[in-house]
Amino acid sequence: MTEMISCCGLRCDQCGAYLATQNDDDEKRAEVAENWSRIYKADIKPEHINCDGCLQEGGRHFNYCSVCEIRNCAVEKGVENCGHCGEYACEIIEKFFEMVPDARTLLDRIHAGI
Numbered sequence: 001m002t003e004m005i006s007c008c009g010l011r012c013d014q015c016g017a018y019l020a021t022q023n024d025d026d027e028k029r030a031e032v033a034e035n036w037s038r039i040y041k042a043d044i045k046p047e048h049i050n051c052d053g054c055l056q057e058g059g060r061h062f063n064y065c066s067v068c069e070i071r072n073c074a075v076e077k078g079v080e081n082c083g084h085c086g087e088y089a090c091e092i093i094e095k096f097f098e099m100v101p102d103a104r105t106l107l108d109r110i111h112a113g114i
């Protein structure tokens with residue numbers, strides 16, 4: 001599958017919510033909901049697990065991703081992801097990297113044009 005990179009540097013094509021949605025797999029939705037509820041200390045239900053990927057305009061987005069500050073900012077600036085932004089790496093994305101260091105690796109690579 002082609003790499004699908006979210007605005008904040010996540011791999012949507014490897015995301016459990018994306019895979020559960022594309023395969024319409026309710027077991028996977030339940031598994032992702034349980035894991036994410038534990039990790040993010042939130043009440044996430046299987047029916048919340050529906051997402052067509054961060055860059056999918058007009059598609060379904062997981063609740064948090066549809067209100068995500070980083071995604072909204074990238075859309076406003078007209079960049080595909082933060083790695084293409086002139087203000088990279090700003091404070092907002094730096095804060096996110098503290099939680100998800102892998103996203104930095106990916107976006108640094110994009111920013112360097114590698």
Ligand code: SF4
Nearest residue numbers: 012015018051054062
């Ligand atoms: S936008 Fe959707 S597919 Fe991408 S990381 Fe977020 S929940 Fe997963």
Ligand code: SF4
Nearest residue numbers: 073074082085087090
């Ligand atoms: S300003 Fe920061 S959050 Fe916004 S698109 Fe640029 S790098 Fe991403």
